[in-house]
Amino acid sequence: MKLAINLLLFFLVFALAATAILYTQQRRLLFPAPAHYPLDPPQGFRLVHTRTDDGLRLSAFYRPAAPGQRTILFFHGNGDSLSGAIQATRGPAAKGAGLLLAEYRGYGGNPGSPGEDGLYRDGEAAVRWLVEAGVAPHDIVIVGNSIGSGPATEMALRHDVAALMLVSGFSDLPAVVRSQFPFIPGWLVRDRFDNAAKLPRVKAPVFLMHGDADTLVKPDNLARLRAARRDATVALVAGAGHELAYGAPAQAILTDWVDTLR
Structure with missing residues (x-):
């Protein structure tokens, strides 16, 4: 005994x-921020800095839109950097779309530590920077890839933007954790990013794109997001995994959709 x-x-x-x-x-x-990140913007971009309401100065890459084009505010995934963001937006960039590739606190040499509230502050700083640069909210298309779907959805909820696209997005972060680690209770996940609860209140048009072979953020997340936003446009890309955002099919879909918003 x-x-x-x-x-x-x-x-x-x-x-x-x-x-x-x-x-x-x-x-x-x-938030496994890459150890290596681009220090210099590529041709056509310039390095800019946003300022969060808690006093952080964050780097970002910006290129202005061609006449008559929208500006995309892009939030990358948790293991990515501005280099990946460039690849994930090369389609609309080639057509003249403006781009603000936002970087998070704790990433890309930026100060601070990432978390849900922090990423929302970073997103707010990016929107504010665009508005101060003369880009009206109704000319901003917000795109979030993977964990970037969290700040993307929150910003589309707060601001009267042109549209919102989630690429490989999740319904909420605890659902992703449970799908990978069933033994971890949902209450243990500190950052929620409850996109499904917010989507019904987003006024802008919503596009949901997902790969049917995604084993990290599984396609059942797409089903829950679609149930939360019945009028969303949906693209389920055959054979694509969690790397969906960087492939040619996703670039074509993103580029064509942004064109329809003009």
Whole structure:
């Protein structure tokens, strides 16, 4: 009996310790900022800096729109950088769309540590920068890839923008975590990014694009987002995984859709 009690106490302490580690260290796993990032903008872009309401100065790449074109505000995924953002927006860039490729706190040499509230502050700073640069909200198309779907949805909810596109987006972050690690309870996930709850209140047109072979943010997320926003335009790309945003099919879909908004 004493041995059984000791074993029970051991497993209880182990479980509590593991829970504490998961709770306190999870953002290191959720936001794996690349160690290498572009220091100089590519041709056609310039390095700009946004300022958050909590005092952070964040880098971003910007290129103005050609006459008559919209401007895309792009939020990249959790393991990406501005280099990947350039690749994920090359289609509309070739057609003359304006681009503000936002970078997050803790990424790309920026100060601060990422988290849900922080990414919303970073998104707000990016929208504010565009407006101060003379781009009206109704000329802004917001695009969020993967975890970028969180700040993208929040900004589209707060501002009267032209449209919102989620690429490989999720219904909420705890659902993604549960699908990968069923033993982790949803309440343990500190950052929620509850996109499905917000989509019905977004006034702008919504486009949902997903790969049917995505094993990270599984296609059932697309189903939940679509259920939350019945009038959304939907594209399920055959054979595409979580790298969907960078492929030619996604570029064609994004470019054509932005063209229809003019």
